[in-house]
Amino acid sequence: MKSDSRNTNSLTDTIFDQLQDAIIKGQLPQGSKISEPGLAKQYQVSRGTLREALSRLEEKQLVVRSPNIGASVVTLSLKELIDIYHIREALGAMACALAACNMSNDEIADLRRLLDEHEKSIQLDDGLSYYQHEGEFDFHYRILIGSRNSKVLDVLDGGLYQLIRMYRYQFSSDSSRPWQALKEHRRIVDAIEERDAELAGLLMRRHIQTARQRIEQQQEHQEQREVGQ
Amino acid sequence: MKSDSRNTNSLTDTIFDQLQDAIIKGQLPQGSKISEPGLAKQYQVSRGTLREALSRLEEKQLVVRSPNIGASVVTLSLKELIDIYHIREALGAMACALAACNMSNDEIADLRRLLDEHEKSIQLDDGLSYYQHEGEFDFHYRILIGSRNSKVLDVLDGGLYQLIRMYRYQFSSDSSRPWQALKEHRRIVDAIEERDAELAGLLMRRHIQTARQRIEQQQEHQEQREVGQ
DNA sequence: TAAAAATATATTGTCGACACTTTTTGCTTG
DNA sequence: CAAGCAAAAAGTGTCGACAATATATTTTTA
DSSP: OOSOOSOOOSHHHHHHHHHHHHHHHTSSOTTOEEOHHHHHHHHTOOHHHHHHHHHHHHHTTSEEEETTTEEEEOOOOHHHHHHHHHHHHHHHHHHHHHHHHHOOHHHHHHHHHHHHHHHHHHHHSOSOOHHHHHHHHHHHHHHHHHTTOHHHHHHIIIIIHHHHHHHHHHHOOSOOOHHHHHHHHHHHHHHHHTTOHHHHHHHHHHHHHHHHHHHHHHHHHHHHHHHHO | OOSOOSOOOSHHHHHHHHHHHHHHHTSSOTTOEEOHHHHHHHTTOOHHHHHHHHHHHHHTTSEEEETTTEEEEOOOOHHHHHHHHHHHHHHHHHHHHHHHHHOOHHHHHHHHHHHHHHHHHHHHSOSOOHHHHHHHHHHHHHHHHHTTOHHHHHHIIIIIHHHHHHHHHHHOOSOOOHHHHHHHHHHHHHHHHTTOHHHHHHHHHHHHHHHHHHHHHHHHHHHHHHHHO
């Protein structure tokens, strides 16, 4: 999925997309220092252009910059990831409740079709595919749009979702239980279709909550390991 | 209040702060097109430097840029402002509940002192002062920090708060009922002190909700005016 | 006269170069 | 040999210039 809908002709856009991909996939390791002249030569662009791309990556929370020191790829601790999921929980629930009020019938029907496709995709390659993750994002994006609150999409797309993507690419050990998730998605759509805002919000909150709790379990394991050492 | 804690020696930082101020105060009118060469000459910096500052302003949602067309100062409709308040409601309540669990006793005592100062400030110049608005932000900032969720501060500080500031500077007709707000703030601190997360979250939600509802009333008036024409 | 094409102007996108800061390297000294 | 200082290397901050694109103006034509 493209992070932006506009045609990506400008050089800065291209370099930005490439770098975003490289960071999310871990080709640029977390915390690694970014040398502007180095990367500029590597990607065959001027340093100014790369600088602009770095600004946008900073905007998307994928790099951090310190004055006179330079840029580094972001490091994402489990604690921070959990923090993000807390936010996603609050905003996702809110957006879902709004979507139950504001989505058109056509949009809801489309959402159903998306879940059917999702189901097929799960049947085909059981579990761990790339497309499922992106499909999951697609589902949430549509609800965000259906909420008719443009700012909530700005917030979640402007940094938070990219970090979650990065985590999933680099650490997603579990197969994210696709069947369970699908079932939850269907229930959410049911609630939206019935225009039950409160229920829709609640279900979405729980859906994200379970995802968060899985990560928290992972964190506990990690802490136990650290204590053991 | 400085938007960033780091020493603002770099030229880009300076120009960024100045432009942010100009936009929030309305000296650069909403929707007005930004001429890069013009502004660069006006502020005595190179175009590249100004460009970097514009990138950061875009990050803070204060300017919008279209490829090959240029940058404009953001336009904030009442609808969008209400959208922002919905987000603030969800995240503020969440953060406040977390703060009730995570704030230290010292932090809570400091918060109380802040409210006492706030009260004095209200008594001095009754109502409409600049410092009260910023004091209000200060209060919310501290709770955000107390939540120990760094991302929620990133989200609200990265765009949303600046837009609210802009609105208040340019349209804040009502004096924001300082006494009422202070009372609500005190109740919130009470709940935090008692470590009652649920209540603290609820009170914060209501506090922001009332602010939102005042804006919604304003919106209704505006719509009536439009119908009348 | 009005619409469309072509030119001219202004603005944004991209680049390479220089100045200043930080980090590394190498040398001196106790 | 270690610690501290000095010089060099690398890197970031800033700038002005050229190329590509968009906007405004003028000219042409129906």
